[in-house]
Amino acid sequence: MDQGDRPFTEAEPTTGRSRLFLAGYGLANAGAFVSFIPFLTLLAPLKAAEVAPHARDLTLSQISIVGAITAAIAHIAFGALSDATRGRFGRRRPWMLGGWAATALGLVLVGLAQTPWQMLGAVVVLQLAVNALYAPLAAVLPDLVPDHQKGAAAAWAGLALPASKLFTALVVGALLVSATSRYAAVVAATAVLILPFALTLREPPAQARAPIAWPSLRLTAFGDRGFRMVFASRLLVETAVALHTLYLFFYLKDRGDLASRLPGVTPEAAFGLLLTASTLGMLAAGAVSGLLSDRLGRRPVVIAGGVLIATGVALLLLAPQWPGPLVAQIVFGIGHGVYSTSNLALVAEVLPDNARNGRDLGLMNVAVAASQALGPLLGIAVASAGGDLRGVFVAAALAAVAGAGALLARR
DSSP states (O other), X not given: OOOOOOOOOSSOOOSOOOHHHHHHHHHHHHHHHHTTHHIIIIXXXXXXXXXXXXXXXXXXXXXXXXXXHXXXXXXXXXXXXXXXXXXXXXXXXXXXXXXXXXXXXXXXHHHHOOSHHHHHHHHHHHHHHHHHHHHHHHXXXXXXXXXXXXXXXXXXXXXXXXXXXXXXXXXXXXXXXXXXXXXXXXXXXXXXXXXXXXXXXXXXXXXXTOOOOOOOOOOGGGGSHHHHHHHHHHHHHHHHHHXXXXXXXXXXXXXTTHHHHSTTOOHHHHHHHHHHHHHHHHHXXXXXXXXXXXXXXXXXXXHHHHHHHHHHXXXXXXXXXXXXXXXXXXXXXXXXXXXXXXXXXXXXXXXSOGGGHHHHHHHHHHHHHHHHHHHHHHHHHHHHTTOOHHHHHHHHHHHHHHHHHHGGGOO
């Protein structure tokens, strides 16, 4: 792969990257997402129901909150550590390889958990491992890809989420039936997708007399207004996505008309059908939105994606009778594809310090991790107030609209 042989520099990258590099980066991102998306969307709810059958919702929410807090801290820490790493194997590659191995171990531990406390401990391990892998991988985009290719690179990387959802729906949810085979398939898929890129990645070598670099956990990026606005927007939109993702399975399972509308179809299969529909919409939209953002600018495309996400969530409430949920999921998937791809390119552009890309991406990722905690907290609040899951989806739609609107204030 053509990663370049430039001396190490903290300046913005200018050398264009080959299609092989961009494709490899996209596949590696797909592997990173496969390491946790099947868990978040299907394996975690199933595991929570297994270890706590009479308190599945509360157990899932509590474990998700702890996992999200762990992820937020871990992404910043491992990003900063990879920023400071110096050696013959580069800054990012050693952490990517070690993170993959630890992720495989974390998935095994989750699969073996028999009690809520064991599941909680395994999820903490898994979140630490996933972020040891993903934090340095994410930093490759601002490290090595010039601005004029960031949208194209984001388009490739943006395929990771829909691809991981498609893997969840078709392989983990539909094809495989045992828990062991599901966890094994996730581990195998991550190896196939991540290791080729990680093992062949060539980063610019450090200067012969480069000073020792120390990890920096300072929050200086929040001094930049553009960074703050993008962070706020991402927090709100990702909270909407987290609410939708976390509770969609239970929403489907508890619907009274599902059995009559789709006789013989299990809730898991219906969930897989909706996930497939939204994923196909996300794939189609994500493939073009990154390139459009290169031409039209990042902000308008990101705002459009947030509005479409809100529309998809609202349709789920306004048209609850089948096939209303199917239409809602397609719209949601298109919006998520537009948003996630263009937002990735926008984030890479607003990082204020190229020497600290890993750390600052970790700070930006706090928005995603915080949304994974905020989503369950809102779910607990709705349940405690005696409401049903419709209130959760109302909150999700409002959060997506607010997130899109936050970027209108950015100058």
